[in-house]
Amino acid sequence: MTHDHDLVLRPTPAQTDAALNPPPGRNGGDLVVETLAGLGATTVFGLPGQHALGMFDALRRSSLRYIGLRVENNAGFAADAYGRITGEAAPLLLSTGPGALTSLAALQEAAAASAPVLAISSQIPTAGLGGGRHGYLHELPDQAASFRGVVKSVHTVRTQSQIPSAIAAAWKSALTAPHGPVWVEIPQDVLLSPTALPVVTAMDATPDDLVPRPELTAVAADLLSKAARPAIIAGGGVVRSDASGKLLALAEKLDAPVVTTFGGKGAYPWEHPLSMQSWLEDRHTTDFLEESDVLLVVGSGLGELSSNYHTFKPRGRVIQIEADLGKLESNHPALGIHADARLALQALLETVEERTDASAPQRVRDLLSRVGERIAAQELTLEQELLASVRRALPAGSPSFWDMTILAYWAWSAFDPRGTNTMHSAQGAGGLGYGFPAALGAAAADPARPVLAVSGDGGALYSIAELATARQYDLPVTWLIIDDGGYGILREYMTDAFGQATATELARPDYAALAESFGIPGIRTTPETLETDLAKALSTPGPSVLVLPAVLRMFAPTHLGQAGPSR
Numbered sequence: 001m002t003h004d005h006d007l008v009l010r011p012t013p014a015q016t017d018a019a020l021n022p023p024p025g026r027n028g029g030d031l032v033v034e035t036l037a038g039l040g041a042t043t044v045f046g047l048p049g050q051h052a053l054g055m056f057d058a059l060r061r062s063s064l065r066y067i068g069l070r071v072e073n074n075a076g077f078a079a080d081a082y083g084r085i086t087g088e089a090a091p092l093l094l095s096t097g098p099g100a101l102t103s104l105a106a107l108q109e110a111a112a113a114s115a116p117v118l119a120i121s122s123q124i125p126t127a128g129l130g131g132g133r134h135g136y137l138h139e140l141p142d143q144a145a146s147f148r149g150v151v152k153s154v155h156t157v158r159t160q161s162q163i164p165s166a167i168a169a170a171w172k173s174a175l176t177a178p179h180g181p182v183w184v185e186i187p188q189d190v191l192l193s194p195t196a197l198p199v200v201t202a203m204d205a206t207p208d209d210l211v212p213r214p215e216l217t218a219v220a221a222d223l224l225s226k227a228a229r230p231a232i233i234a235g236g237g238v239v240r241s242d243a244s245g246k247l248l249a250l251a252e253k254l255d256a257p258v259v260t261t262f263g264g265k266g267a268y269p270w271e272h273p274l275s276m277q278s279w280l281e282d283r284h285t286t287d288f289l290e291e292s293d294v295l296l297v298v299g300s301g302l303g304e305l306s307s308n309y310h311t312f313k314p315r316g317r318v319i320q321i322e323a324d325l326g327k328l329e330s331n332h333p334a335l336g337i338h339a340d341a342r343l344a345l346q347a348l349l350e351t352v353e354e355r356t357d358a359s360a361p362q363r364v365r366d367l368l369s370r371v372g373e374r375i376a377a378q379e380l381t382l383e384q385e386l387l388a389s390v391r392r393a394l395p396a397g398s399p400s401f402w403d404m405t406i407l408a409y410w411a412w413s414a415f416d417p418r419g420t421n422t423m424h425s426a427q428g429a430g431g432l433g434y435g436f437p438a439a440l441g442a443a444a445a446d447p448a449r450p451v452l453a454v455s456g457d458g459g460a461l462y463s464i465a466e467l468a469t470a471r472q473y474d475l476p477v478t479w480l481i482i483d484d485g486g487y488g489i490l491r492e493y494m495t496d497a498f499g500q501a502t503a504t505e506l507a508r509p510d511y512a513a514l515a516e517s518f519g520i521p522g523i524r525t526t527p528e529t530l531e532t533d534l535a536k537a538l539s540t541p542g543p544s545v546l547v548l549p550a551v552l553r554m555f556a557p558t559h560l561g562q563a564g565p566s567r
Contacts, residue, residue: 022198028191029058031163032120034200037064038164039171041091041118043444045079047072049095051122051138054191056093064091067444067473069437070465072099076106076117077434078441080181081401083116084424085445087242089174089182094121096188097138100146105431107150110181112428113263114240114324116174117181119151120167125189126158144185152180158187160195168205176207177323177340179240210323212339217347220296220319220335225353227294229316230256231276235306236263236428237299237323243342244268244420247298250349255357256296257364259285261306262427264299266417273361277368279413280306283558284370288363292316297334299341301327305412305427311559321345375555383410383552386527390454390480391416393534398449399424399442403435405456406488406552413555433462436479440466443475450476450538457483457508464509467518470543478537478544481511484551492554515545522547 032055036044043065048056059066069075072094079090094100100121110117123129123143124136131141140146144154153173155166163186170182224230238247238260244267251258251274258268259276268275279285286308289295293316300306301322310331318334321344328336337344375384387410394400396418402408402425417423424442426434439453455463460481470477482488486505494501512522521544525533530548537544 022196026061026195027054027058028160028163028186028193028195029054029056030061031160031195031197031200032167032186032191033058033062033064035164035167035203036091037062038200038203039168039205040088043067043082044091044093045069045075045082045441046093047075047095047099049099049122051124051188052093052095052099052191054188055120055122067440067469069440069469072102073104073106073433074437074463074466076103076110076119077437078444079117080106080110080113080115081424081438081441082445083110083179084113085399085421085442087116087240089116089118089171090441092117092119094119095138096122096124096143097140099138100143104146104150105429107147107181107183109426109429109431109434111150111152114179114236115181116179118167118170118174118184119181120184120186122191123185123187126187129187144183147183150181151183153182155182155184157184157190160190160193160197163190164200164203168203172205172207175205177210177241178237209343210338210340212321212337212344212347214347216335216337217344218351220337221348221351221353223294223317223319223335224254224256224296224348225355227254227355229292230254230294230296231289231292232256232258233261233289233295233297233300233302233306234258234264234267235261235298235300237321237341238264238267239299239421241299241323241340241342242420243299243345246342246345246349248272250345250352253349253352253354255355255360257288257360259289261300262412262425265412265415265423266420267299270416270418274364276364277413279368279371281308281413281557281559282371282374283308284367284374286312286558288367290315294319297321298345299323302331307331309559378555380553380555382527382550383407384414386530386548386550386552387411387414389527389531390452390534391418393531393538394452395450395538397422398451398538399439400452400454401425401435401439401442403453403455403459404430404432404489405454405459405482406492406554407482408435408454409489409554411454432459435459436463436477437466439477439479440469440475443477444473447476450478452538453477453479455479455481456488457481457485457511458487458506460511461506461508464514467515467520467543467545471519474542476542478534478546480534480546480548482552483508483511483547483549488552489554511545511547520545524549
């Protein structure tokens with residue numbers, strides 16, 4: 001009688017020969033890149049440093065493609081976008097101390113957005129570990145401690161034989177729902193020392209399925225089937241789990257209106273009769289959701305941006321499907337279902353009873369009409385026309401990456417992504433500098449499609465160095481920089497709150513001329529010519545920069561009793 005635990009995978013003759021006769025000249029770094037290749041990685045991002053040179057030397061003996069950025073944080077943003085676009089764990093190779101720490105803001109964004117990033121950092125030599133003050137270059141008492149509050153999991157290596165298993169465990173962690181960044185660190189001497197270990201040929205790091213409990217989905221299906229006015233909030237978890245098709249089927253089966261969060265853009269078709277689009281920063285939408293007797297929240301924790309700044313107070317039953325256990329019922333009591341969105345929606349599709357509500361499309365039309373009237377009354381035609389120009393110029397299916405800038409805040413609510421997993425921003429953690437390096441990562445993932453990055457002039461200054469990266473790898477990214485002479489949104493907040501702004505005005509370069517100095521076309525555009533200039537840039541191979549001088553305003557917030565900062 002054979003038991004599963006008796007089964008052993010037998011090596012092939014070729015594998016046996018490779019194991020007995022590994023090629024000469026390998027070091028610990030080779031074990032890193034061999035493991036990554038064995039797990040299915042094809043592209044790695046990063047920046048070399050003294051302690052990490054063993055890994056980078058091994059790259060030249062590897063089939064892995066390397067995309068090197070100029071700042072570690074930007075490399076992290078690029079890996080984040082690669083992970084979002086492909087759904088694969090994106091390796092990020094870093095050096096010790098300052099190099100590692102410079103990536104923290106990017107890893108926070110990846111954690112907030114559930115982007116699978118596999119960060120692998122060097123460490124000081126093994127002899128210096130343990131918290132003593134040995135005086136090694138880049139030494140920290142406990143480097144991993146700086147990352148434990150940011151990433152999903154931390155994996156520490158102390159010998160070469162631990163490398164494949166540690167990286168495989170990290171890979172599995174990054175790709176198990178909820179996706180997220182993970183951290184592996186390996187001492188310099190372990191990376192540099194010659195190795196006689198066999199070539200790493202195959203690794204199994206299949207992520208675990210996060211399956212819903214059937215008794216919970218049965219209750220949820222019963223509530224939804226009997227609801228008089230059900231509604232659905234679709235968050236980023238729907239996009240990350242590739243569950244938009246199942247969401248569409250469920251909403252149509254229930255005749256339930258759907259609103260997507262800013263992180264869930266594209267989870268539901270924008271022009272569908274049941275689509276409330278993404279107007280979450282609007283009291284009309286908040287009221288509509290509050291009037292729902294059963295509200296299904298899928299892949300969202302209903303945080304600050306998804307709850308109209310915590311003014312949303314549901315009056316009906318809430319069903320929350322969430323892969324991140326810490327987000328489950330963290331803001332509102334609910335029937336909490338800890339599960340991957342795709343698997344939970346499939347369970348509901350199989351058990352919910354079809355219901356018909358002929359009034360639902362009309363109620364959605366009425367809602368969008370009220371939202372439109374509110375915006376129209378504020379005389380913000382420039383902002384709406386610019387967003388419409390961007391939408392017309394950007395080919396359907398092309399991804400866009402938005403920095404923390406006023407036009408991006410408009411896009412969260414008002415931009416039709418025209419596709420699933422096509423619109424991305426840094427609204428998870430809210431740091432500046434995301435748009436352009438993230439777009440580079442997306443272009444590395446799929447160079448056949450043009451990619452758009454949108455930044456303000458303040459955020460652009462975080463990313464200027466990556467013009468060299470765009471040129472070096474000839475990545476098809478068009479970067480739209482909206483130049484208003486400073487931190488425009490902070491200027492607006494401070495003026496509203498205090499009567500005047502402080503520390504928001506910036507000296508800045510001639511961005512078009514600066515792009516030209518990198519060998520990248522730099523174009524000055526206007527609101528009237530933006531659509532034509534942007535469409536031409538996006539259709540031209542390679543990178544380009546468009547600079548649009550414009551001072552934009554935000555639409556008025558609806559969650560405040562009186563004037564004040566809206567975020």
